Amino acid sequence: MNPSTGSGAETPIQVYLDEVAARLYGPRRARTRILAELRDGLEQAVADRTDRGEPAGRAATAATAEFGAPDVVTAAFAGELATAYARQTLITYVATGPLVGICWLLLLHPDPWRTGLAASITAIPVLPLIAAGLATSAGALATTGRLMRWLPETSPGRALAATATVAGLTMAGDLIIIGVAGHSGFLTRPLAVIAVTAGLARIAYSLRTILSVGTWPRRPALGLKHLLRRRTTG
Amino acid sequence: MAMRPELLKGHVDALLLAVLEPGPQHGYAVIESLRAGSNGTLDLPTGTVYPALHRLERAGLIGSDWETVGGRRRRTYHLTTAGRAALGEHRALWDEFSIAVSALLGGGTKPAPA
16 A cells, blocks of 8 residues: 555654644755655655554554654754755855955956055955855865864854854955945946945845844754663663 | 663764665665664664764765655665775774773673772
8 A cells, every 4th residue: 555645644644744844944955855755754664564464544653653753853853954054055155255256356456466465455355354254164064064074073053153154254245345346436337236236135145144043943952862762671 | 781872872873874885775774774783772763863864975975866766755875985985994993992892891800809
C-alpha cells in the first residue's frame, strides 16, 4: 500500500509535517527541502511497517513517534537553518559587492590612478569597511563550509552575528559612499545613477538582514540527552 | 550499566560516514542502518539525524542527489572522497583511543591495597 494515498496513513503524517513546518524558521527553499525529506522518510517508515503487517493508521502514528516530537526535530534543524541563512546572505553580499564597487571605483578613483593606498582611501573612504566586510564574510563562509574540516567550526549564532556585522558594514559603506558622491557632484552621471540605485537596494537588503538576525528565534542547543532516546544496560 | 548519552558526543559524524561507506543511501535508510548496525543501541529520534547529515554535506564529507521514487522526492546521500579520507582518520583515532581505554579498563586488575 502506498502510504501517501492511504486515508489512514496520510492524516497523522500531514498533521506531523504541519506541526514541524509551523516551527521551522529559516530560508524558504531550505525549509521546503527539509519537509520533502521528512515526508519521504515518514512515508518509507509507514511502508516498512505496513509491509510487516501493521494497520496503516497505527503504522503512521508509530512512524511519527519514531521521528521524534516536532519541537525536538525543529530544534535539531534550527542550527542548520540559521547557518544556511547566514551563508546564503553572505554569498549575496560577496557576489553583489564587486558589481557595486566597480561602479564607485570608476567614479571616485584618485587621479592619476596609481597614487598609492593612502590616496585611494582618501578618494574612496569606505575601503577599510569593504576590507573588514570581506574578511568577515570569508572567515564565516570558510568555517561553516568545506574548510571546517580543518578550521574550528563557526556556531550558528556566530554565523548570524557575522552576517549582521557584514550587513552593518555594507549599510554604513553604501551610505558614506553615496554621501561622498553627492558632495562631489558625481550623482548626475549615468554610472552614478546605477551605483546609487544598487547602493540603495543593498541598504534596504542590509536593513532587512539586521532585522532578521535581531529577531531570529533563540532556541536552546539540542543536547545529546535529547537525541539518545533509548538507553541500554550492559 | 546505563549507556550515557555523552559517550556518543563526537562520534555521530564517524558513525554516519561509516554507514554510507558501502554505498549511497537515502536518509531513512541511513538511520535504519545506524539502528540495525548497533543492534538498536543507537536509537536516535529519526528526525534529528537529518540535520547531522546536512551538516556533513555542508562540510563536503558527503554529497546528495534528489530523485523521484514512487511519486515522492527522495534525497540520497553518498560519501565523497573527502568523506572517505575523514572516515579513515576517525577510524585511526578510534583505534588508538579504544586500545588505550581497553588497556586501562579491560584488564580487570584490582588496585593494590593501601
